[in-house]
Amino acid sequence: MFEFLRPLWRNRHFIPAAIGGEFKSRVARSKIGTLWFVLQPLAMATIYALVLSEVLGAKLGGIEQAGAYSVYLLAGITAWSLFTEILTRCINMFLEYSNVLKKISFPKVYLPIVVLGGALINNGLLFLTVAVIIALYGFFPSFAWISLILPMTVSIMLAFGVGVVLGVMNIFTRDIAQVMTVVTNLWFWLTPIVYTDDQAGSSVGRLLVFNPMTPVVKFYHDVIVYRVTPDYISLLYPACLGLALMLLSGFVFWRASPEIVDAL
Template identity: 35%
Template structure:
């Protein structure tokens, strides 16, 4: 897998650069738009929820605890969402390149990963910077955010790869994915503490592979208990989705080239 990445590093660099430039071409601020949205997002969640709405996080005695809870969940969620959203249309977006050149098609997912990681790193650094400036305790459990995000990356990429295959044959997949992820957002404890839910509801939500990822991301920044064993469930789901994506791709490869 890594040999083709090294071999086609020029292609990866070109596609990644085009991906970044295409987002901000013609804009006045240009690359500054990489940091303006996350800065605005952190500002909204810290000022609106903590200062105006006076939202508080149960069990954590700090005025910005709820803001950190929100931002921690959004770090994991935004990374997953960007990977899925950008990956689902990768074959259609690069159809001309696929038809004219011969290369391993999974190469096209590497630029998606690089740009998503860049955005995620920027958001994470901004959140950590806010925690430091606001005097929020910087717990050692922050280190656990890294393995959580690694599983998020795997789940997002393989889900995006599966949807990319399906999207070639069923163009409604893109719109349907948007609706499903809107529902998943509210079915995942990102904007509300999971403790306010009844135990039967918590048990139902726990079936989602996103549940342990979001909860452990939040706990890592709040200094609460993090369970790496809980990551085995979304990791196993990722392997299953990966197997489905590979089987579908191999069986539909010839038709895929015709459809794009």
Template identity: 45%
Template sequence: MLAAVWAYRFFILSSISNDLRVRFLRSKLGALWMVIHPLAQVLIFALVLSEVLAAKLPGIDNKYAYALYLMAGTLGWTLFAETVSRCVVLFVDSANLMKKMAFPRICLPIITAGTTLVQNVFLLLAIFLVFAALGHFPGIQVLWLPLLMLITLMLSSALGVLLGIFNVFVRDVGQVVPVVIQAMFWLTPIVYSLDILPPSTRAWFQLNPLIPLIVSYQNVLVFDTPPEWASLGWLIVASLGLAMLALVVFRRASAEMVDVL
């Protein structure tokens, strides 16, 4: 499969380009919509928390501290949630393509991952501009950001491919995943800090595997501190294992998926 990916690399790149172009072909604002939606959500949360509730963020002296914190967490969460959500329905939505064209099926999730990564890079650039406008400039620790994005993409792609395969055979999976993602959003410290939780509750929240990843985004973008490497180590290992499992399951189920679809 890896050799097939390399052989079809130009097909993958052109498909990513076409996917992005088609999504915004008839839109006046074009690619700006890739960043308007998440930034609008951040603005709403920041307004409610910072202005209405007068919430303060420990460790950072900035009037717009919560807006910075929210944008950092939203960057990682958007990449994860968007990749998983698109991969879950990927094979069902691509049924006609899989039946009528002869190409390595593994190209489909790679195209999806590449598209979401490009969108996330645009969002990152927009966030940097907003940071500068608010008077906040990330420090040297921001150089860890590409690695964090790679970890996020690997974890979300592997999980999304597995769920996408299951969704082909049991369509309820596609209905359940959005609900779980919504719950995961509130169980992850994006709009709040773990420090405000009671110790007993915090212990349960620590079971969320996304917490060290999202906290690492916030560390490097807002607090200029290193990522949570102690917790990220096992997450990287788990992501690699999940990716290998997804490849094995995909290879075995690929032909049967076409028949079911």
């Protein structure tokens, strides 16, 4: 009955080897390798903080504490980067691993796992750095932070649900990856990361309700910035959508699986 599990066990060393390879390949020809995964989101947050709070004079309503807006940005970008990293990696994972797929026989389900492993490590490093920075602003970690596992799980589900379907389609229609860079960028701006949702105009505000990433990012804000009890119920919609999308991507993956290597 568990016959199908046998190859999963036999090739178990694939996952650590592949994740290790990914990190090593980043160090291969760059001085600070992995650090870029932390520095890039931080640089992004710094730019927004400078431009929006200093130049445009944006302020975070409700909190008078210094640097509140920077903390708000950092929390949102940490949440967003986990989602977006998994999403973009999923879209390209089959092409990135085409050389391996063509030569080594291994269960293809490993690829999403490798992507997840790499993303969790990166996001963990980013999270630790962000925690240190916001502590300097006086926003200290609390036990409530443990509940962040929930929005993380939800965003992982959403990212895989969308990413695997698009990743499979991208093998056969390479335009997907190009289109998705634009879409992801738009998605970022339709999520309350840089602004708060009450700052959004009525037309954008209405869209935010449908964006499954809105409750995820707001959960981070509630826990880290506002330090209030987060809205657990609000995660129900993105969780259900994520689950449905994962089922869909599982189905597409299963249907496409025999043809994936043929097209690489």
